[in-house]
Amino acid sequence: AAGVIQSPRHLIKEKRETATLKCYPIPRHDTVYWYQQGPGQDPQFLISFYEKMQSDKGSIPDRFSAQQFSDYHSELNMSSLELGDSALYFCASSQRGLDKNIQYFGAGTRLSVL
Amino acid sequence: DAKTTQPNSMESNEEEPVHLPCNHSTISGTDYIHWYRQLPSQGPEYVIHGLTSNVNNRMASLAIAEDRKSSTLILHRATLRDAAVYYCIPLVVSGGSNYKLTFGKGTLLTVNP
Numbered sequence A: 001a002a003g004v005i006q007s008p009r010h011l012i013k014e015k016r017e018t019a020t021l022k023c024y025p026i027p028r029h030d031t032v033y034w035y036q037q038g039p040g041q042d043p044q045f046l047i048s049f050y051e052k053m054q055s056d057k058g059s060i061p062d063r064f065s066a067q068q069f070s071d072y073h074s075e076l077n078m079s080s081l082e083l084g085d086s087a088l089y090f091c092a093s094s095q096r097g098l099d100k101n102i103q104y105f106g107a108g109t110r111l112s113v114l
Numbered sequence B: 001d002a003k004t005t006q007p008n009s010m011e012s013n014e015e016e017p018v019h020l021p022c023n024h025s026t027i028s029g030t031d032y033i034h035w036y037r038q039l040p041s042q043g044p045e046y047v048i049h050g051l052t053s054n055v056n057n058r059m060a061s062l063a064i065a066e067d068r069k070s071s072t073l074i075l076h077r078a079t080l081r082d083a084a085v086y087y088c089i090p091l092v093v094s095g096g097s098n099y100k101l102t103f104g105k106g107t108l109l110t111v112n113p
Helices: none
Strands: A005-007 A010-013 A019-024 A031-037 A044-050 A053-057 A064-068 A074-078 A087-094 A109-113 B009-013 B018-023 B032-038 B045-050 B061-064 B070-075 B084-091 B107-112
Touching: A005 A087, A010 A019, A019 A087, A019 A109, A031 A074, A044 A064, A044 A074, A074 A087, B009 B018, B018 B084, B018 B107, B032 B061, B045 B061, B045 B070, B045 B084, B070 B084
Parallel strands: A010 A109, B009 B107
Antiparallel strands: A005 A019, A019 A074, A031 A044, A031 A087, A044 A053, A064 A074, A087 A109, B018 B070, B032 B045, B032 B084, B061 B070, B084 B107
């Protein structure tokens, strides 16, 4: 079965650079979520989209932005990168109303800011 | 958001049952109780969910207290592959029916061969 695809799997950036993370949800899933997991920490919700509209927002820095496109894939754009942005970034997708919105996670993108 | 309390860690032997407890005394009447787990170096993975009744699926069983203030995830026969951090998450439906997951500290399960 198709799973959530994230790219790239690993990304190394310098401070103050920008990064773009991509997420391809499971086919027919209409909702995408982004989570950040710092070293030794638990995943924290950043932002979500339902049918290409932002549906909820967590502790996402103003330097980050995200969107969901017409094909339902989503991109997380991160600017003016800081050392503290080094983390695993997970994308998850779900289909609203199906199985109480079980979320399926991708393998994550590991971002290292040097 | 409802607060959850889970043991920091638990240990089990392979082939033995494991009972992972979770307290969620502030859960609202409409919140489902979801369990996810995260294996090392992987994304979180859905395990099971329930509202009031006990639930079974191919991965685990979920026993929910009658007052819904606690629940227990049961792995009937632990395998080495079950070693992971287990998260108990009341699923809060905020305005607009959003379903973000709020991860707490979770329980690190170690399975001994």
